Amino acid sequence: xxxxxxxxIRGSRRKNLLPGYVAVGLWCLFTFVLIGWIIGxxxxxxxxIFSGSLFKSGFHPENYVKALFTHKVGVYFVNSILYTLASxxxxxxxxxxxxxxxxxxxxxxxxxxxxxxxxxxxxPAIMIIMxxxxxxxxxxxxxxxxLLVVLYVGINVPFTVFFMITFFKNIPRSFEEAAAIDxxxxxxxxxxxxxxxxxPGIITVxxxxxxxxxxxxFMALIFANKTSMRPVAVGLYSMIQSxxxxxxxxxxxxxxxxxxxxxxxxYIFMSEKIIAGVxxxxxxx
Numbered sequence: 001x002x003x004x005x006x007x008x009i010r011g012s013r014r015k016n017l018l019p020g021y022v023a024v025g026l027w028c029l030f031t032f033v034l035i036g037w038i039i040g041x042x043x044x045x046x047x048x049i050f051s052g053s054l055f056k057s058g059f060h061p062e063n064y065v066k067a068l069f070t071h072k073v074g075v076y077f078v079n080s081i082l083y084t085l086a087s088x089x090x091x092x093x094x095x096x097x098x099x100x101x102x103x104x105x106x107x108x109x110x111x112x113x114x115x116x117x118x119x120x121x122x123x124p125a126i127m128i129i130m131x132x133x134x135x136x137x138x139x140x141x142x143x144x145x146x147l148l149v150v151l152y153v154g155i156n157v158p159f160t161v162f163f164m165i166t167f168f169k170n171i172p173r174s175f176e177e178a179a180a181i182d183x184x185x186x187x188x189x190x191x192x193x194x195x196x197x198x199x200p201g202i203i204t205v206x207x208x209x210x211x212x213x214x215x216x217x218f219m220a221l222i223f224a225n226k227t228s229m230r231p232v233a234v235g236l237y238s239m240i241q242s243x244x245x246x247x248x249x250x251x252x253x254x255x256x257x258x259x260x261x262x263x264x265x266x267y268i269f270m271s272e273k274i275i276a277g278v279x280x281x282x283x284x285x
């Protein structure tokens with residue numbers, strides 16, 4: 001009797017969840033069809049795309065060569081890789097010690113500092129563009145790769161510090177006490193013991209920062225005017241604008257695939273770590 005009741009309850013729950021499963025399934029199907037069509041268009045020709053018959057004239061991998069070299073997507077791609085990797089490294093080096101101190105060492109005004117980081121999250125980046133532009137132009141620092149990296153680090157530090165404070169608070173203090181007994185100083189304890197323990201949170205927030213910097217458009221448009229310095233977001237927009245005159249839509253779809261592929265692969269292979277990092281902080285908090 002009990003087994004039948006349990007089976008009935010499980011069946012009722014599955015029926016209640018069925019509409020959600022259907023909605024998620026339809027959304028996944030739509031997404032895969034859309035991405036598949038874009039990939040198919042990138043290996044086709046402009047004529048085939050507008051006629052609605054992909055691959056009618058054959059398979060054209062040369063679209064990627066054309067996008068990389070003729071439309072300079074390769075240059076934009078390398079620039080974005082440099083900006084993103086350097087920014088993510090800088091964000092980690094700046095944010096992790098700050099978050100650790102705020103989480104572990106109470107001091108007068110620590111709540112004020114934490115609230116300042118939280119308040120900074122609510123300030124849209126577009127609101128600080130004009131003051132930044134005035135200061136940077138007056139200083140003669142425009143068109144510099146290092147400038148973009150510094151700006152990306154500064155903009156993403158508040159979110160990273162706020163995110164990591166929770167992880168550092170949830171690490172047992174017994175690790176630091178044991179390290180102190182063994183003669184390990186606070187700095188060495190942080191880099192050798194605490195940082196590895198906070199790895200799930202660091203990986204999660206770094207992935208978020210990677211996606212944010214990779215897709216960033218407005219600051220790069222303002223502060224990277226040279227073609228040789230443009231990241232993929234600005235470069236792809238310029239390429240789309242040029243389609244009015246060149247009409248190379250197949251090459252444009254190849255460029256779109258090149259641009260979104262890194263973040264797509266990153267999420268596919270690191271999604272478990274993202275979920276583990278977010279849920280770990282939520283459960284422990």
